[in-house]
Amino acid sequence: MKKQYVILGLLLGCLQFAQAQFTLDGEFRPRTEYLHGFGSLIPEASEPDFFTVTRARLNAGYSTESYKMYLSIQDVLLWGENPQIVHSDANNHFDIFEAWAELQLGKGWSTKLGRQVLSYDDQRILGGLDWAQQGRNHDAALLKYSKDGFALDLALAFNQDNLASAGNLYATTALFSYKTMQMLHLNKKFGNLSASLLLMNNGFQNGTPGVSNLQTMGTHLNYKKGSFGVAANAYIQTGQRVGDVDVKGAYDLSLDLTYKASEKVGLSAGVEVISGNDAGAGETGAFFPLYGTNHKFNGLMDYFYVGNHANSIGLVDIHVGADFKLSETSNLSLNILNFTGEQDLAATGSSKLGTEVDLVISKKFKGYTLVGGYSQLFAGDDMYALKGVTEANAANTQNWIWTMLVIKPKFLN
Template identity: 85%
Template sequence: MKKQYVILGLLLGCLQFAQAQFTLDGEFRPRTEYLHGFGNLIPEASEPDFFTVTRARLNAGYSTESYKIYMSIQDILLWGENPQIVHSDINNKFDLFEAWAELQLGKGWSTKLGRQVLSYDDQRILGGLDWAQQGRNHDAALIKYAKDDFALDLALAFNQDNLGAAGNLYATTPLFSYKTMQMLHLNKKFGDFTGSLLAMNTGYQNGTPGVSNLQTFGTHLNYKKGAFGVTANAYIQTGERLGEIDVKGAYDLSLDLSYKASEKVSIGAGVEVISGNDAGAGETGAFFPLYGTNHKFNGLMDYFYVGNHANTIGLVDIHLGADFKLSETSNLSVNILNFSGEQELASGEKSLGTELDLVFAKKFNGYSLVLGYSQMFAADGMYELKGITKADAADGQNWAWAMLVIKPKFLN
């Protein structure tokens, strides 16, 4: 009789497992970089940087008809940072990148709670920043609705970095971290056309209990018909930036065109205009793209809006690019970007320079290799902007990198 109960229990367990799905996968991504002017102009007297950083991730997911659970742990390893025979990670870069649960509420509604990636549209305002080895995440509650070609997401967050005394509602000090966040994103497809609307408020702690609230509103539009595509962004910002700085008239406008000339060649061209600061003391007209994947925009060398270029002369980015499919497993992308300020520098100069970006990707059996090279041809305005004279700057401001990507599927 006991044997029958055991068999029945095993059958019930197998039935439950069959109705659910468990996945276990990972990522191993070392990247070696040679920096001779990445993010800033390097002086002639300075030595270039050279290092290798690895991202190692382990991802586990479990889903049923009523809920999903997902966890992603990662470690970011700078080669050589740990002394020999060290028994722990002394740099505290081992962390929980994602940990969330999504509950199905019925009739198209669901809610996603926990540490998660918020990535929308072309990732200009909210993105996962996957290029950075650490990535970008948010601790938030997300309410979702989806039906046919319509989707609605509402995100809510209230952050702390220190519990402090009981009842302390004000403790968020890390740079660029918001205290509160409310975000509404709407997306609708109309055949070949897709449109999105975004409304977001981010509150930044100035003290106890002061909070500056910044509002970002805008739209992302995308049209694709056959070989031709058009993408446009239009965003504005108002309210207060961190430090109680009034934001007035800040905007980000962009237009990109793409054309698939053949099965092996695609070309594109576009322009982005980001407002600069033309306001008086205590005010700004400069737009900042907040929590997007900024490495994707304005050149791969990250001279603009990647921990820099905030509240300054803005940017006009005119770019041309082409993608070449070299074989079934390899491709090459070439992009040329010309930069100038939306506002003038103190000298009256606007021109900042031109950047060339080359990226080659090759797929192998189970892994891929990506190589990149970028060169900045700085104009006089770039030297003024970055606070270095042309005579003191090194010749050939460039950056090169190589990245190996392995994504094993352990269990599915």
């Protein structure tokens, strides 16, 4: 009799598992970089950086008809950072990248709660920043609706540093780490056109109990027909930045065109104009892209809006590119970008920042992919003044070389 109960229990367990889906996968992604002018001009006397950083992730997902759960655990390891036989992770980069549950509410509605990636449109304002080994996530509650080509996402967040400060409602002070966030994203598809509207408010802590609220709003349009594609962004910012700095007249406008010339060649061209700071003391007219995948824009060498250039002279980025399908498993891309300031530098009266060339090649093998790149900046006269390096003392070549291995095993599906 006891054996029959055991068999019945196993059958019921198998039935429940059959109605659900469990996935277990991972990622192993080491990247080696040689930096000789990445992010800023390097003086001639400075030594280049050279390092390897690995991202290791383990992802588990479980879904039923009524809910989904997802857990992503990662560690970011700088080769050689831990002394031999050390008993702990020195950099404290072992963490939970994602941990969320999504509940199905019926009639197209659902809610997603927990640590998650917020990525929308071309990732200009909100993106996962997958290039960075640590990635970007948000602790938020997300209400979602989707039906007949229309999607609505409403996100709400309130951040706290630690439980010890629970008696103090304001304890998040890192630059551009928001205390509160309210975000509404709407998307509608009209045949070949996809149109989005973003409304977002971020509250930044200014001590106790002050909060500065910054509003970002705008639209993303994407049209594709046949071999031709066009994408456009138009965003404005108003309100206050960190430190009660008034934001007035800040904007980001862009237009990108793509054309598939053949099965093996794709061409692109575009322009982006980001406003700079022309306001007086206590004010700014500079736009900041906030939580997007900024590495994707304005050159791969990250001279702008990646931990820098936040309240500077703005940017005009005119770029052209080409993608080549070398074979069924290999691709090559080339992009050329010309940079000028949206305003002139006060010190020089001009804004010739320079030209960047980005070359990326990828090759797929059985079970893994190799990617590599070379970038070089040809600095303009005003880039030296902007970055605080005199032209006479700067290195002759400002470049960046990298190579990355990507393995994404599927353990269970």
